[in-house]
Amino acid sequence: MHLLVIDWFYIIEKLLLIGLVVTLSMVVAMYATYAERKVAAFLQDRIGPNRAGIFGLLQPLADGGKLFFKEEIIPMMSSKFLFILGPCLAMITALLTSAVIPWSSSLHLFGRDIPMQIADINIGILFIFGVVSLGVYGIMIGGWASNNKFSLLAAIRGASQMVSYELPMGLALIAVLMLVGDLKMSSIISNQLANGWHIIYQPLGFLIFFICALAECNRTPFDLAEAENELNFGYHQEYSSMKLGFYLFAEYINMFMSGVVMATLYFGGYDIPFVNEAGWGLNQNLLAVIGFVVLMGKAFFFIFVFMWIRWTIPRFRFDQLMKLGWRTLIPLALFNMVVTAAVVLWLNR
């Protein structure tokens, strides 16, 4: 009789939410490729794709269709299982991050409060970090399985880069966690709703976090893992068809997710800036929708900044990258952490 005790509505609600979030990430990633090309074009005084549909809006579909119909090539000397596993891992880890992100305040439908978060686990932010650091396996396995020295070099580079930049990222995050006193994503947001955005308290921490996010997403100036002109596309050189598509797609999903995470950690998540929306007396559902749009706006802004940086700054040399990570960012993050800890301790005395 235990089966009957299951809250079916709860399961349906979560399944729907998962479907929605995955679709959302996919669509955003799809149009991020289009946005990337448009932003690149505009920053270089060009127009960019404008032939497929009005303003070239169907371009991502055309690109996707092209990738689907490309010949699928698996190199003869590659280890086939790992070769296929690589892009799958990249995609899965990119999508997993979305599970703990609070997309908006809760909806009120059919007499139930529906939180717009798939899982509000008590180690929310640690979960994101765990999944993000798993993401390096997509690159490493792909580079290793290709049996190509360029891919392997890129995989080694990517792995050491990601390991190095996770450290200052984590240290910057610890300062935020000291302010909140909890690892739950929902309490990170509620703390910001009560006390103001964390960017006010942690400008240096945000800067470090942002730089590390660039490195974690393998974006220029830290795209050493796919350095086109040194390693001819690096770890996904041997990939073709939709497997290549998965790698490229995972990169854009990662970008979107890191935008959302940054908005959540430092910019109040779905909080509408400069106003007290609770005083408007609006419907709870309407507020949730507005909150979601605001969160998307913040995330899209970060995506734009990522692209803007990509088309401005050239790639770092590998020794510069390591120096920046270990000798500049980690001391700065440590300093930030110690100062925050001292202030928190002093205020709570």
Added chain:
Amino acid sequence: MQLTDRAKLVDRKAMTWLEKLYLWNIAKGMWITLTHLFKRKATIQYPEQKRTFSKVFRGLQILNRDEEGRERCTACGLCAVACPAEAITMEAAERQPGEEHLYKEEKYAAKYEINMLRCIFCGYCEEACPKDAIYLSQTFAPSNYGREGFIYKKEDLLIPHPQEDPEGYKKALGEKSTKVQ
């Protein structure tokens, strides 16, 4: 010796700690790219818009006709001799009675081919021609799917008939119409 006043001394001082963070210089660079976001775009939307060429632009060859629409070429072969890329081949033939309305002189080119993959558009054929029969026009060779398509036959090169298709004739002449007498 200083040739221009644009020379700048290279600053080889060791970077300060702040410069090693790269942040200030990155901010300056980002400002420059941001201003480009709002600049006028340099793109020419090719098939709809076309760049205007100078009057001396050397494009695709055309074989000229006279005012009555007769071919001017006499297949003397001077253009083929002048051609540094050896892109031109031709075969001569004798004009038969009753063909006077087709060919201006007694000899004409039965076959006239220019390989557009070899042609370097130098315009020496135009200079060599004693009969004003070949000109370089304002258009450039359109793309093609095969090598054969780039070997232009006489039908591809001949200018439209001035009386049967006066508009096409004028268009093919383009800016150069002042030169043709």
